[in-house]
Amino acid sequence: MFCLGIESTAHTFACSVVQYSFYQNRLIGKILSDARDIYVPPTGSGIHPRDASRHHCKAVETVFKHALCSAKVSMRDIDVIAYSAGPGLGPCLRVGAVVARTLSAFHSKPLVPTNHGIGHVELGIMISRAKDPLVLLVSGGHTAILAFSGKRWRIFGETLDITLGQLFDQFGRSLGLPSPCGHEIEQLGRKAAGNYRLLPYVVKGNDVSFSGLLTSAIRSVHNKSKELSLGEISFSLQETSFAMVTEAVERALSLTLKNEFLIVGGVAANNRLAEMLKEACKRQKCKFYRCPAELAGDNGAQIAWAGILEYVGKGRHVQVEKAFINQSWRINDVEVIRN
Template sequence: MTKERIAIGLEGSANKLGVGIIRHSEGQPAEILANIRHTYITPAGEGFLPRDTAAHHRRFVVQLIKEALKKSGLKPKNVDCICFTQGPGMGAPLQSVVIAARTLSLMWNKPLVGVNHCVGHIEMGREITGATNPVVLYVSGGNTQVIAYSHRRYRIFGETLDIAVGNCLDRFARTLMISNAPSPGYNIEQMAKQGRNYVSLPYTVKGMDVSLSGILAYIDGVANEMAAGKVLTAENGDRITREDLCFSIQETVFGMLVEITERAMAHVGSDQVLVVGGVGCNERLQDMMGIMAKARGGAVYATDERFCIDNGIMIAHAGLLAYETGFRTDLVQSACTQRFRTDEVYVAWRND
């Protein structure tokens, strides 16, 4: 008889609330039984505040859990463990989801498994793409890291020194008053496709790390000048447009990310790149990374929006991998944390 394990995963570290249910069967690929998500969207020009985001999660979490159980055709008795994002992330939204996970654990009499958000992204990306031992570029609204696995840890080779790439793009979208639906980063990507003229921006790579706050401040200044009526022209005489600015910020920050990722590949001798996190859905980033990887005789691996953007299934999958090694999170140790480093996690399920 094939040994099966089933986990439900709850994710709510930012403005996406996700609930996923996954089945692991010995010797078989993971089976996704449900992957439900609801996003808190604010008006153009506004970000999402922790308090309001937490209220959104509290409002919808029970509904999403019920939908996930219905879609999977399972009952609580079929679930082996309750997995939840323990960090990193925004404190109030994380706390809302942690409370939901604790409640399920007590109601269903099932063990808790706290999951590192980044490790969830990595393990889901590896499962979906089949990447074996890649250098990982983790790019999202709150995180920017270049990572490689070694000796049961995901080691951080480089990262942002200030703001994350997703936060940089989101904040620039607010400056341009771009819609937050479905996401500001997606809308910048679509506008960038219409851009034709590159506006020179600061390029700040410091060893294996990047700095993005100066780039954001500079391009915000350019955008504000344009909004005030100043006409800016490119070298060819064309008038600079909002689309050109979106194109330019993408080309600059993505070029920086490609550079540090290639350096990490050279250091560890890998020919695979796995791009994870919400910004990993960006087609231009995937294209630029693919060009670099191909030149090195390698390949880039990425997933679509179902798995790139924060979701519950990645938490269920990573949590179940840990659960199968005997890992449990006691109720008294289930507090969430805004700072949970990727390299703090002992990756007991890998021995390569």
């Protein structure tokens, strides 16, 4: 059986085909294709929702055909269609929803709206085979510490303002870097590793706040009297923000007594963050899992797998005319049937 997943929450339009079956009464999945086209905004500027949605409209045909071709299937083989219903940018979400509704209506396939954050988490669990982990979801749209309880992913800590991905993107744009900026900032930081400069550190319980850190880092860039290199500021920005997140994660591990930890989302690709979290897991005698870098960012496979869990686990799908998007759909509002 096959599911087509359609992702369009922000800068990425993606389609993926995931095959699913049962083995020893357990649902298993296999990613057959992963096709994406990423909107790149003008240098020094962020994602404009309307511009990104126009990009997605142009990318639909190529990405869709590539996904089916790579998986060696046709729409006749697809059993269910899943799409990202939120959270995300409204114009971008609407592109994916329209494509999914059109395919569902034309080919008479069940339609499943999915939560983008659930997709990140559940795909990471499928790949890592972790059983009951504490999860750190870090991306441009999320910064949250999660644990599963009572059929929902419960939030044990989150950002109080901007996300970790937004911190790097907004800082990078102040330097004139193209979005997303995380990789470039990681490279800048490596050049000045060890040259730490004090920046604001804000942890409140298990929650973190990055806005003051961002303001201070941007001011340091433009304050020539300090004579700090971009590398030193980038390194210090990473070290400070990652230490904040790691502190909150370690506190949550101590509280929940979990013996597994998983990091997912686009920022999971950052090696320095992974190093710091590994050390925290060692101190807590906890297994460390990490979503592979190639699947850490937004992709269609996460939507397909989340759709499979919804469709197979709960038998849930919607009529085409009742399909929806929700720009502010929180992950803890979704009831999940675990595999």
